[in-house]
Structures are given as C-alpha cells and as structure tokens.
Amino acid sequence: MALQIVPMTKQDIPEAVECVQTAFADDPYFHWLFDSSERNAASLAAHFQYGLNCNTPMYVAKVPISDKHPRSIVGVSWWFSPQPASKGVSWSVWAQDWLLSFRQFLFNVRFGGRGGLNLHRYKMWKEMQRKTHDVVWTDPRGYYFCNVLAVSSEMRGMGLGRKLVEVVTQQADRDGMPCYLESSKGVPNIIIYEKLGFNLVTEIDCVDGNDACKLYCMVRKPKTKA
Numbered sequence: 001m002a003l004q005i006v007p008m009t010k011q012d013i014p015e016a017v018e019c020v021q022t023a024f025a026d027d028p029y030f031h032w033l034f035d036s037s038e039r040n041a042a043s044l045a046a047h048f049q050y051g052l053n054c055n056t057p058m059y060v061a062k063v064p065i066s067d068k069h070p071r072s073i074v075g076v077s078w079w080f081s082p083q084p085a086s087k088g089v090s091w092s093v094w095a096q097d098w099l100l101s102f103r104q105f106l107f108n109v110r111f112g113g114r115g116g117l118n119l120h121r122y123k124m125w126k127e128m129q130r131k132t133h134d135v136v137w138t139d140p141r142g143y144y145f146c147n148v149l150a151v152s153s154e155m156r157g158m159g160l161g162r163k164l165v166e167v168v169t170q171q172a173d174r175d176g177m178p179c180y181l182e183s184s185k186g187v188p189n190i191i192i193y194e195k196l197g198f199n200l201v202t203e204i205d206c207v208d209g210n211d212a213c214k215l216y217c218m219v220r221k222p223k224t225k226a
C-alpha cells in the first residue's frame with residue numbers, strides 16, 4: 001500500500017473533515033461539548049481553511065482509492081506553530097481570526113444555530129485551558145501544539161499516527177522546540193503518546209453538573225537542544 005503523508009491542501013478539506021468527524025464520533029470531549037453528536041462539518045471545514053490560511057503545519061495521510069478505501073484520506077494532523085508568549089498576534093493571523101469569526105456567524109445564521117455547540121461549556125473549557133497553559137507552558141519560545149490528530153479506525157495501530165506526529169516532532173527536534181497536546185482519551189492515548197515521546201504533565205477536569213470529561217495534557221521535550 002503506497003501511503004503518503006503530505007501537506008493538506010484546500011482540495012483535501014472535505015475528506016479531512018469526514019475523517020476527523022468519524023474518528024471523533026465516540027470522543028468523550030466532543031460528547032461533553034456538543035449537544036448533538038453531529039459536529040458541524042461546515043464549521044470544521046472553515047477551521048481547516050483558517051489553519052491553511054495561517055500556514056499552520058497541517059498534514060494528511062493518503063492511500064490509493066480502492067474497494068477497501070473509498071476515500072483517499074485516512075489520517076489528519078493539524079498543529080499550531082510555536083508562538084512566543086511575549087509576541088502578539090500578527091496582522092495576518094488577526095485578519096484570519098476575524099474572517100473565521102465572521103464565517104462562524106454566517107454558519108450560525110445558515111444552520112439556525114451553532115451546530116450543537118454548548119457555548120457555556122465552550123467558554124468554561126477555554127478559560128480552564130488558558131489557566132492550564134499559563135502554568136504548563138513554561139518555555140517562553142512557545143510550543144508546537146497538536147490541535148487535531150485522527151486516523152481512520154481501520155488504519156489504526158499500523159504506524160500512521162506515529163508518522164502524522166513525527167512529521168512535526170522531527171521538525172521540533174531540529175528546532176530544539178517542545179511540543180504539547182491535550183487528549184480527551186486516557187486509554188489508550190496516553191500510552192500511545194508516551195511512545196511518541198510525550199509525558200503527562202497535568203489534567204483538565206471539564207465538569208458541568210453531572211456531565212464531566214477529562215483532558216490529559218502532555219508535553220514532549222525536544223530530543224536535541226537549539
């Protein structure tokens with residue numbers, strides 16, 4: 001099987017959205033954050049477009065289309081590049097942030113809502129995440145932040161996740177930079193990420209009434225120093 005890990009393009013977005021939505025269908029965090037289990041595909045596509053416009057590291061794993069693989073994209077990884085704590089957001093990123101917010105507003109009108117997003121929990125999570133980063137992100141140069149990582153279920157355990165992570169962690173090692181991620185599944189993801197060089201540093205407890213989920217925050221130190 002000729003598997004390729006290549007940078008994501010605009011044309012890849014629809015399949016990448018489907019890959020991520022399917023991979024996260026049973027994800028505890030998404031069930032906590034979204035009232036409806038169906039995540040708004042248009043919103044996810046807009047986020048991917050935002051990532052591309054901001055030049056963030058985004059990769060897809062592709063296989064040739066066959067009876068077994070009706071779609072070419074079987075894995076996705078989306079990262080944010082390190083952002084020094086002291087440095088403000090650039091004008092181009094600011095413009096993309098604004099554009100994304102505007103698109104989200106249009107989607108809310110078009111779909112008559114937020115695609116099931118529980119806004120109260122979203123704000124709660126954002127605040128907890130900010131406080132956690134204040135404590136855990138001790139390197140002033142910033143971190144490669146793994147925002148999305150997904151492998152189609154039929155392709156798991158075959159080394160694809162490793163490839164989608166290493167395409168960035170190898171760059172991080174060359175730069176002497178640390179990496180960071182938040183995983184909503186303890187089992188089996190903590191062990192998987194430990195094998196990829198990450199260590200658990202703290203947990204974020206997302207609790208709202210009787211509904212709760214945990215985010216496992218993991219840091220990977222660079223293998224070589226800058």
Ligand SMILES: CC(C)(COP(=O)(O)OP(=O)(O)OC[C@H]1O[C@@H](n2cnc3c(N)ncnc32)[C@H](O)[C@@H]1OP(=O)(O)O)[C@@H](O)C(=O)NCCC(=O)NCCS
Nearest residue numbers: 023149150151156157158159160161162182183188192195
């Ligand atoms: C997490 C995920 C991306 C891993 O992708 P994957 O392709 O299955 O991972 P790999 O096959 O590359 O495995 C990476 C390492 O973890 C190990 N591993 C994989 N699955 C494992 C499991 N269930 N238990 C223990 N170890 C496991 C592999 O042996 C490999 O280690 P090695 O290279 O030293 O042998 C994939 O399981 C997934 O998409 N899960 C659903 C969505 C999700 O949870 N995303 C992450 C959100 S933070």
